[in-house]
Each structure stands twice: as structure tokens, then as C-alpha cells.
Amino acid sequence: xxxxxxxxxxxxxxxxxxxxxxxxxxxxxxxxxxxxxxxxxxxxxxxxxxxxxxxxxxxxxxxxxxxxxxxxxxxxxxxxxxxxxxxxxxxxxxxxxxxxxxxxxxxxxxxxxxxxx
Numbered sequence: 362x363x364x365x366x367x368x369x370x371x372x373x374x375x376x377x378x379x380x381x382x383x384x385x386x387x388x389x390x391x392x393x394x395x396x397x398x399x400x401x402x403x404x405x406x407x408x409x410x411x412x413x414x415x416x417x418x419x420x421x422x423x424x425x426x427x428x429x430x431x432x433x434x435x436x437x438x439x440x441x442x443x444x445x446x447x448x449x450x451x452x453x454x455x456x457x458x459x460x461x462x463x464x465x466x467x468x469x470x471x472x473x474x475x476x477x478x
Contacts, residue, residue: 386433387424393441395421399456404447415460422462428478431465435474442470 399414401407425431442448450470457464466477 386427386429387421387437389433389437389440391424392421392434392437396438396441400445400448402456402459403442403449403452404445405449405452410456410459414456415462418456418460418462422464431477432474435466435472435477438468439470439472439474 395417396414398411398417402410402414421434425434442453448470453470454468456462457468466472
């Protein structure tokens, strides 16, 4: 009887931990990988976002499950653009529309990620 109760407690604990960690925000490494194909457009080297850029960002948008995910993506993108010289804010803001993605917040280097809902 004790082993059955112990097993049930163990299984429930594992399920709780799995559920808790599966709701974690999207990591910056994933965001950076998905957004990398958009740098040429964001710096003005390409006239429009590439198919790879749009496809990757559409995949990222589909992975959003919560407001925390949106905030995490926003913070990651803001941190990443600082590493690339020549990124133009006006071009960044055009990417969601050009790629037909509804992100639910303004895409800008000046966006306050904490106010996203």
C-alpha cells in the first residue's frame, strides 16, 4: 500500500513539474534563430523580408501560448537587435505586416515589453 501511494505521489509530482516547465517562456536562443533570416531586411540590405524570414517568424508566432511568451519574445528581439549595426526601426515595424503575422504589439526597438498584454 505504501509503495502505491508513493508511486502516485511521484507521478503527480512529475506531472506537475512537466506542466510547470512546459509553460515556460520561449528562450532567446529559439527567438534569435527564428529571427536571424530577417536581419538583411531589417538593415536595409534586402527590399523585402525573405521567405525564410517570414516562415521562421510565422513558426515563432504559432508557438506563442501566453502573454509571457509574447513578452519574452519582445525582450529577446530587443536584446538581439543591439548586436547588429544598422538595424532600422522603421524596417522592423514593417516585418509583421509584410509577413502577414499578427503579433499583437508594436514591433519597435522602443517597445516596452512589460506593457504587452
